[in-house]
Amino acid sequence: MGMPRDSHGHLTPGRISAQRPVPSSIPRPEYVGKAAPAEYTDGDVYDAETIELIRQSGRIASDAITAVGRAIVPGVTTDELDRIGHDYIVAHDAYPSTLGYRGFTKSVCTSVNEVICHGIPDDTVLVEGDIVNLDITAFKNGVHGDTNRTFVVGEGSQEARDLVERTKLALDRGIKAVAPGRQVNVIGRAIEMYAKRFGYGVVRDYTGHGVGRAFHSGLIIPHYDAPQYDDVMEVGMVFTIEPMLTLGGIEADIWPDEWTVSTRDKSLTAQFEHTLVVTERGAEILTPYEA
Template identity: 70%
Template sequence: MSRDEHGRLLPGRISAPRPVPTTIPRPEYVGKAGPRDYDGDDRYDPAEIERIRTSGRIAAQALEAVAAAIRPGVTTDALDAIGHEFLITHDAYPSTLGYRGYRKSICTSINEVICHGIPDDTVLLEGDIVNIDITAFHDGMHGDLNATFAVGEISPETTDLVSHTREALARGIRAVAPGRSINVIGRAIESYAKRFGYGVVKDYTGHGVGSAFHSGLVIPHYDASPGFATVMEPGMVFTIEPMLTMGTPAHPGTTEWDEWADGWTVVTRDRSLTAQFEHTLVVTERGADILTLP
């Protein structure tokens, strides 16, 4: 049973981790309690950026393959199998698999799940929305993206939430420019979300990515002035991944959340719907170049 009598999600049964051929290199954290502290730079040279782009392209194509299978009656574990198989057949390691003990190759976050939903035997139903988050590790680099999809027909209000969250990401990306503080990204996202009365999740953010899955660089999706004054520079690589909710914000611009006992699944406290979109990008002299396109 993966839903209660009100249709709210419950933890399902999680299958065993899927095997990865030994010929595919693993990130350094696999088999360990966590990744080592990252002491590198968030800026990359042109050759390194192209390696991240290759990983991002594999992840984006894997996302397309998973999205093509989304329909009522499909389990999230079946979606994980598709994403896993696509990655390994393209000589990429699923970055989430073995990261701090995470057992699956993608994240599947349905309806009220903000992020980090674990694929299991939950069956997708008509009217659901599901976020698919995939990161590929290839040639020493991670490429990370996610998107939210409709399962069959969804309500007009839900359609609006999904389309507005996609646009919030686009506005965050358009705010990227060298010499600007990273805070302008969140300011652009939050000001747009407020037009529709959406909550913005503050505690889960974008991050530096590349040779490390998470470098330590934090990209807030809300106006965090006067903090987060890091200045964007050409060559910086990070994700932007806003999470918007339909629930009443507990405080202006934020939404309360709960974490399940599995230590991963994060849900809105009022169980309202939430959507998310993400890209990995590099700061250029003229703005941003998206690295996670198919």
């Protein structure tokens, strides 16, 4: 049985296992053990050496998602997916950035079906036709690399497969809009224009962000047409683009766990994310993977 779900098949909170240990030899981000991260004031532009370190962290995060993705079949629990991701990151001498971030107790965010983001791995059993987003950030050498992908469990409906594929293409559109001298809002405009072609909702409450020495630097990267976000992209700037698209509305509810965010109308939602750096020619993805 694919519990815990309600009689309509919608997700309900499951049992969360004990926090997984990280060897003491692996350096922690400064916020672990604190209520919140320290304020970050160092900006979002990095030198070549630091960009290379972010790329290394990003590669670990991306390869962790690939490893977890291989285990996505009907019958697996989201907690088991967290175990695989946790073990992969730790085996590569990195720290799973979400573990201990503002009280989050897991190393992977597993967001299933109507869950937009920040789903907590638990004893939820994946069933044929589910979609599940894996969001993993790895911290190594003092920097974070952040990425996510959405997977279809088994075959999935045409509607679900299309949503997943088009959300990935929406991310590609956003990345193509990156260029030095442009405002970050061009990214959101490109994504929203593409999503609107299919009548998809574009979630506004959660955005891309500056990443590197900080997990979230304060820089906001919108996924919708938002002229108020007028930061100008410059060469060496590092941030994420991570559109969340829905088959229905964009109104969201936050669960009592204060993390899990689901669509109010319970419509399916998918997300893809890369960390990238602005280059002279556009953008370079720091979290690539083999399709």
